[in-house]
Ligand SMILES: Nc1ncnc2c1ncn2[C@@H]1O[C@H](COP(=O)(O)OP(=O)(O)OP(=O)(O)O)[C@@H](O)[C@H]1O
């Protein structure tokens with residue numbers, strides 16, 4: 063489904079991704095781990111088409127189509143979804159309105175009819191229950207005054223509503239209490255399906271107890287330096303990144319920002 | 320690099336929907352202004368002697384006045400002798416008595432503008448007075464209003480039919496010498512709306528006036544006077560458009576509101592005069608004086624405005640809070656794009672005890688436009704226990720536009736309290752990225768974010784208008800992202 067070849071990207075003239083190679087097939091769940099500042103969020107943002115990052119080399123295809131040629135919104139409509147590490151607030155725009163606009167943009171793209179307010183309300187209420195968010199959150203401004211955990215649940219709610227082909231989850235588990243972690247994991251597991259791939263960035267192997275990945279990759283210094291199965295995460299937890307021979311200053315250097 | 324900035328900076332196209340010209344035979348004065356012109360104008364309108372005297376007095380006063388240059392706007396000097404002071408669609412006799420007598424071309428114009436005047440099509444429950452260039456062409460729902468005792472007619476009719484009311488209140492809120500443009504208006508005002516709501520009457524429907532400038536090189540100088548007698552209530556809406564023309568056109572209106580004891584006036588405006596093209600050519604100069612006097616105790620006047628049009632806007636709807644416990648409110652959304660300039664705000668003059676005022680101003684700037692809020696909150700010595708709350712928020716789209724806030728506070732009473740909040744924000748790259756990541760078009764995203772920003776003001780508008788205002792913002796922002 064997604065194929066990344068020798069991807070290089072930089073921001074403000076500084077190279078962050080230094081040759082990423084990754085193949086993700088439909089139905090698979092891939093976890094990306096790695097030290098702070100190693101480029102995990104950058105990879106997520108580049109895939110979603112954030113123009114703050116410049117792709118300098120390499121190629122990315124989604125089901126054979128060149129992804130890098132598409133605008134952000136076109137990628138979204140092709141089924142790329144990014145759950146943000148730091149969801150931004152849009153004051154005054156109700157969550158409900160925002161979500162309906164998004165869902166209808168996708169539907170229009172697929173040649174389906176738009177959902178009216180009442181239909182959408184019903185759907186949104188169901189999905190908000192699924193992530194244990196009170197329906198009152200639908201009326202509030204997008205992420206406006208949401209707690210960290212609420213924002214993360216709101217992101218998963220969006221994924222559930224938009225039913226993407228590739229869901230990229232950037233640290234959707236951080237900042238969650240134990241119950242919320244369960245709720246979010248259930249949400250992600252509900253997304254798992256034969257024709258959908260999930261790429262999740264995490265620091266904690268405990269998440270992987272809930273959402274069992276098919277592959278685990280370690281991203282360091284802008285490259286994937288090791289890939290393995292589920293057991294790699296356990297090994298990392300035990301031994302830390304030092305075990306993989308990541309130089310201390312490299313980590314410190316890229317994290318110092 | 321930064322996504323939206325780049326795109327937003329490619330701001331360009333913008334379509335003005337109402338830019339067509341109506342081909343209609345018109346009686347139009349030669350350009351120029353002198354006492355003869357005023358006398359002719361007054362004669363055409365069959366005005367009584369006192370009205371002409373009033374105009375001439377204003378004119379003489381105006382000749383001595385200087386055009387203000389302190390507003391945060393720039394425009395070439397206006398030659399007041401190059402403007403025509405009267406233009407009216409030609410018709411056989413007098414004012415049309417019913418819609419059937421209105422020229423079908425005109426009816427079509429209003430239909431095209433979404434203001435169907437015809438009985439069968441008219442906006443549900445909204446009475447409309449349509450002003451075309453210098454004259455009122457039709458007023459709807461006259462009968463049910465008359466039954467309630469509400470007078471709703473053109474000011475020209477009121478001058479003839481209700482001279483006592485007009486004489487008693489005209490110029491009491493905005494006197495001749497108030498400012499340059501008000502002085503000019505007093506001398507040459509052409510038409511406008513008159514409303515009188517009698518004691519204890521709650522006006523049974525929304526009243527609205529729709530102003531349309533059509534003729535070239537004419538100025539529109541409308542005059543509106545609304546009087547809410549004791550314990551009455553009225554909600555009044557005003558909408559405006561003009562054709563696209565390369566020359567600038569002047570619009571200098573005066574609106575006076577008077578609220579007696581326990582009366583309430585809600586005045587809403589959606590102003591969408593032609594703003595000029597993307598290079599700043601053409602557009603309306605909108606220099607307006609709007610003021611309400613809460614002369615009675617417990618009276619209330621609220622101004623709600625959505626200003627998206629005009630090349631240059633200079634407008635400060637104000638409240639003079641004379642009556643004890645009277646309340647003044649000002650809710651404003653002002654959007655500027657391309658080369659538009661807006662200098663708008665309000666004045667809240669607290670004279671009576673325990674008077675209260677609220678100011679919520681939302682300024683949105685896009686393109687190379689400039690948007691200024693100018694507000695004065697003044698407390699006289701008698702304004703014991705008076706309070707004001709002011710909130711001024713600015714939203715910038717792109718990085719070539721400007722927002723300025725000039726709040727002035729003058730207090731002669733120590734017990735008066737003012738709270739002031741101000742914020743400036745941008746439609747951020749992160750917000751745009753979030754929207755686009757969810758599949759939303761950049762233009763729709765900007766419009767959604769801007770609508771969110773204006774929410775507090777939109778909720779003050781009557782329902783049908785709120786929807787219209789939201790759509791208008793969308794149209795006005797067209798081309799604000801690449
Ligand atoms: N807009 C930017 N301007 C400058 N540097 C940036 C920008 N965005 C990211 N970087 C830098 O790129 C590097 C990689 O950042 P990224 O956010 O991808 O790390 P990460 O692996 O997600 O880290 P964490 O685990 O802390 O979330 C960091 O050094 C970061 O400071």
Ligand SMILES: [Mg+2]
Pocket residue numbers: 102103104147232233
């Ligand atoms: Mg990160």
